Amino acid sequence: DTGVSQDPRHKITKRGQNVTFRCDPISEHNRLYWYRQTLGQGPEFLTYFQNEAQLEKSRLLSDRFSAERPKGSFSTLEIQRTEQGDSAMYLCASSPFNTEAFFGQGTRLTVV
């Protein structure tokens, strides 16, 4: 297992378009997290899954954002009607229990 994998690594999109990112966690990890990070800031929590159940969602998360983890394995994060303020690094992480989380390399989104 090579760790948490995210695809694509970079995405440039026009304002108003929809984008979808994929995360493949470490195979035995049942917990999966999405974070967003902008330059000079720490990762900001977006949402959390245990297996296929979405258990937490940040109240800061706009309803333009939706995430799924249909079979408790990979997850997708979709942003509808993108705005320039959505430009950020989107990080996925996974963990087996309430221990440390392992991060993927992230998807860098640029909205133009």
Add this chain to the structure above:
Amino acid sequence: GQNIDQPTEMTATEGAIVQINCTYQTSGFNGLFWYQQHAGEAPTFLSYNVLDGLEEKGRFSSFLSRSKGYSYLLLKELQMKDSASYLCAVRSAANQAGTALIFGKGTTLSVSS
């Protein structure tokens, strides 16, 4: 609410010792984590404290005082490669399902020769 504070920037010289402080206010507590993040890369796990005291791991040590809502990361024998952002993160009270890590804004450490 939840609040995690750490200094924005620190500088140090090679071979020195540096202490990065973190204070937190969270609704319950179930562990404090330190991560290292080099520019343009993903955060990598450094240390974990859930009980009061010092955890040592090679050149890195982390301390926790739950009553004070305080932690520090101690880096010894600094090397140039230690120049990075250091992120303090807290897991608040665990329910049956557990909760996500909440991160501070990070401390950018610059090590000079």
